[in-house]
Amino acid sequence: MTFTTTPIPVTEEAPVVAAPAKSSRLVAWLILAGGVLYFLIPLGATFWWSLRAEKDVLGFEAYRRLFEDSRFWPSLTESVVNAVAAIILSLLIIVPTAYWVTLRIPKLRPVVEFITLLPFVIPAVVLVFGLIRLYGRPPLLLTSTYGSSRVILICAYAALSFPYMFRSVDNGLRAMDVRSLTEAAQSLGAGWPTIMRRVIFPNLRVALLSGALLTFAIVIGELTVALFMAQQTFGPYMANLTRSKVYEPSAMAIVAFGITWFAMGMIALITRPGKRR
């Protein structure tokens, strides 16, 4: 089971057209219903299955066993820590880069945009083999211990988050008048650290949060890189569980789904329009 990271749909008001005929409206509803069923049936079935751990009774036994599993909480915690570390690293790289590109070298925007998109183009398997080849032997031997491998894993996650993070930050920067705000702060005596801390970061809050939450959602369930780096995170734990247990994986899928939706809900809540920033 992997996490889905579909972006929050932007609800725009449909353009006003002539009132549709009854039949076409019916077709629209049928398509919607089909789509909803396409998502809900597997989800419902999974949930149903997860409740049947005890013979002849519906109940949350699978969830209880899952939460009592000695590997569940440690692996989840490890992934959460990894996610937070990756988010911080990603922010420290992307925010100054995007800011500088917007302010000083807008011509380079397409190049930077392309670079940040690379994680979409390069499969995770390729990425991880590249990492292992580079860091798995001297002079850059960093895969020798669990801890140092974890550092590489976090760096890899930061890279995986670039497409989301750059897009969020870039949108945030475009939504404000970066140049004028920077110059206004400069003329009032502020240096670069102050401008970043007091003007740029606070005004990017919403953009940063949405980028961070998307990163969180990716990292929590990530399997490929973690597996090849022999890390005991949540992703490999889920995969392992799927192979060895019957009901728990379904319960896990529901829990994972819940976490993802919680993250999505947070984004929607924070980016709610009309809220004072």
Add this chain to the structure above:
Amino acid sequence: MSGGFLTLTGVRKEFNGVVAVEDFNLDVTEGEFVSFLGPSGCGKTTTLRMVAGFEPPTSGNIRLAGEDVTYAKANERNIGMVFQSYALFPNMTVADNIGFGLRIRRQDTAGREAKVAELLDLIHLPDKGKSYPNELSGGQQQRVALARALAISPQLLLLDEPLSALDAKIRDELRAEIRRIQRQLNITTIYVTHDQEEALALSDRIVVMSKGQMEQVGAPFEIYNNPSTGFVASFVGQLNRLPATVIDQAAGRLRVGQGEVRTTSGVESAPGTEVSLMMRPEELTLDDEADNVLEGTVETVTFLGSIVRVQVAVDGGRLIADLFNERLLRLPVAGESTQISFPAHACWVMV
């Protein structure tokens, strides 16, 4: 150079080999209000940005209060700046915006609050300290931006088209406000605008610029009434231009179409030279009472409220006359023939 408060000497700016500002020389005295006036792309904003420290000059020298600030960083100059887009920090309240510069200067809280309150009074927004910028109107936001720039007690106040984003009504109010505050604080001010009316109304002196060059520097009255170049004459105010031929240089007599006119402004060209005769629309009247009288036909009549703008075709060209409206005025009618006249001192010759 002489001891101006702000002195620009031989300032030049190139962007990738393209000259944006060339040979800019200006002395601004303390407390003076100087406008840079010109069409977009004339280099006025670039010059302002060099004074602010956002762009280094390619060559030349900028001195402020006796100090060479040519290459000083923007945040090391004590200069207040107001932007066309207001550029208020959206994450801060009005009070925090105004107090931002003081916070950077590590002024204590009490002193900062007192200064902010004083400035909120100055801009007539005493109750808005706790509001956020997006809760204010455009005019109010620009007032706050002005207060923010003034909070640091700058040596120099720079305004970059501060009224361009505002409605006409608010623009007029805020224009008066800016001038009042500037006089009250006696702060040396440079004001960039493409709006000649703003420049004329506000400034002690105007620098008219075109294509990176200074065209003329002078008081508004001087710029308007004695433009030194064709560009200044046509950019500042409306201007009539009639083709003419010099008849008698000394007497200032010229041939216009089949008629003849006289100017007292001096003619430098030899008889027979083709020149342009210039005059302001408000100097023309639809009668035969002034020194020079031309016959013509009314083409259009535009009622503008306080002014009635009449376009008249005359032999050799077209003239616009601005008549002051009065309740008993008989409006000319398009197509009727008319006489149009202007005094000899009101017209001048340009080659």
